[in-house]
Amino acid sequence: EGSMGSVVVYTPPGYDDSPDKSYPVFYLISGTTDTEETFYKVGRTNFILDNLIAEGLAEPMIVVMPYGNVAARIAEQKGDVKPEDPPRDSEASNLRMKQIENDLIKNIIPYIESNYRTIKDRESRAIAGFSRGGGQTLRIAYGNMDTFAWVCSYAASASPEDMDTDFVTVSSNPEQTNKMLKLNWVSVGNSDFMYRPVMDYMKYMDEHNIKFQGLITSGGHTWMNVKKFVTESAQLLFK
Numbered sequence: 330e331g332s333m334g335s336v337v338v339y340t341p342p343g344y345d346d347s348p349d350k351s352y353p354v355f356y357l358i359s360g361t362t363d364t365e366e367t368f369y370k371v372g373r374t375n376f377i378l379d380n381l382i383a384e385g386l387a388e389p390m391i392v393v394m395p396y397g398n399v400a401a402r403i404a405e406q407k408g409d410v411k412p413e414d415p416p417r418d419s420e421a422s423n424l425r426m427k428q429i430e431n432d433l434i435k436n437i438i439p440y441i442e443s444n445y446r447t448i449k450d451r452e453s454r455a456i457a458g459f460s461r462g463g464g465q466t467l468r469i470a471y472g473n474m475d476t477f478a479w480v481c482s483y484a485a486s487a488s489p490e491d492m493d494t495d496f497v498t499v500s501s502n503p504e505q506t507n508k509m510l511k512l513n514w515v516s517v518g519n520s521d522f523m524y525r526p527v528m529d530y531m532k533y534m535d536e537h538n539i540k541f542q543g544l545i546t547s548g549g550h551t552w553m554n555v556k557k558f559v560t561e562s563a564q565l566l567f568k
Contacts, residue, residue, distance in 0.1 A: 335396065336437060337366055338445065339375050341382055341389035351446040353453035353567040355392045355479075356433065357559075360460030368394045368559075371552045372459075377560050388567040390455075393441055395433065430469045434476065452511065455479030455566045459555045460523070471496040474509050479566050481514035483558040484523045484550055486530035492537075503538040512565050513541040516558040518548035 341352060357374065359367045368374045374392060381387035442449050454477045458466035463485020470480035471487070472495070492500045499506050513534075517527040534541050544561060548554045 336441075337369060337394040338441070339369065339378060339392035339394070340445070341391065342379060343389065344391075344446075348446075351448045352389055352391045353455070354441060354445075354447050355390050355563070355566060356437075356454070356456045356477075357392055357394045358429070358456070358458035358462030358465050359394065359396065360458075360462050366394075367552075368392075368459075372555055372559060374559055377556065378563060381560070381563055387563045390563075390567060391441070391445055391447060393437065395429070395437055429465050430472060433469060434473060438476070451476055452478045453567065455481070455512075457481035457483065457514075457559075457562065458485065459483040459558075460485055460550065468495070470510075471499045474499070474506075478509065478511045480510060480512065481558070481562045482516070482527075483555050483562075484517045484521050484527070486515075486523065486526040488526065489529060489533045492530075492533055500533075500537045500539065503540075507538075507540045510540070512562075513539065514544070514562045514565070515541050516544040516546070516554075516562070518546050518550070518554045520548060521550045521554070523550060 343350075344352070357368050374394070378387060378390070378392060382389050438454075441447060447453070451474075456466050456470050456477045457480070458464070460483070463482035464487070466480060467482055467485065467487045468491075470477045487496065515527060515531055515534075517524050521527075531541065531543055542565070544558065546554055546557055
């Protein structure tokens with residue numbers, strides 16, 4: 330009830346052959362116009378991880394890809410019209426983000442952890458997202474530091490205003506934040522329309538002594554870049 334209903338789950342090579350082994354989990358949220366299928370259909374996440382794991386470059390992990398637009402999925406389930414996407418950083422947009430945060434924390438994580446062999450601690454949970462999914466990721470990670478120790482935003486940012494108000498515990502206590510976050514990854518292309526806001530976000534973190542790992546590439550707001558970001562950041566997780 331009130332859930333996004335469906336997620337796509339990737340299990341690493343060897344998952345079925347080693348019934349005694351448990352794995353860390355990487356939650357990966359898609360962008361505004363994408364669904365839970367986009368990260369593997371367009372983003373090729375399953376191939377990227379198969380290859381990285383085979384080469385010993387990434388830890389074997391389960392990847393959970395939810396649909397980032399809960400309101401649309403609920404409308405679909407009820408036979409209603411898909412609601413319009415609210416403008417970025419609006420009150421409506423933040424409410425929408427709260428919806429996926431609740432769904433993830435209350436429905437999806439418990440479901441995954443009771444149906445898959447997962448390691449159930451914060452250091453074994455990572456979260457990442459592209460575009461709006463990246464904005465959702467930051468809200469979820471910063472609002473639930475007890476749940477996630479690894480956070481990656483791809484072509485997304487948190488505004489200085491949000492950092493000062495909604496995430497004041499993160500920005501006002503950098504020592505604590507740096508201790509808790511094993512990775513705070515930020516990446517964007519230099520011709521992406523999100524380039525400026527991401528730069529502002531990085532500058533904010535610099536000024537507040539929040540540690541992060543940044544990657545600026547060429548290119549725009551594209552899945553070609555997202556594939557790069559996933560490839561690079563996945564190699565750092567759970568190590």
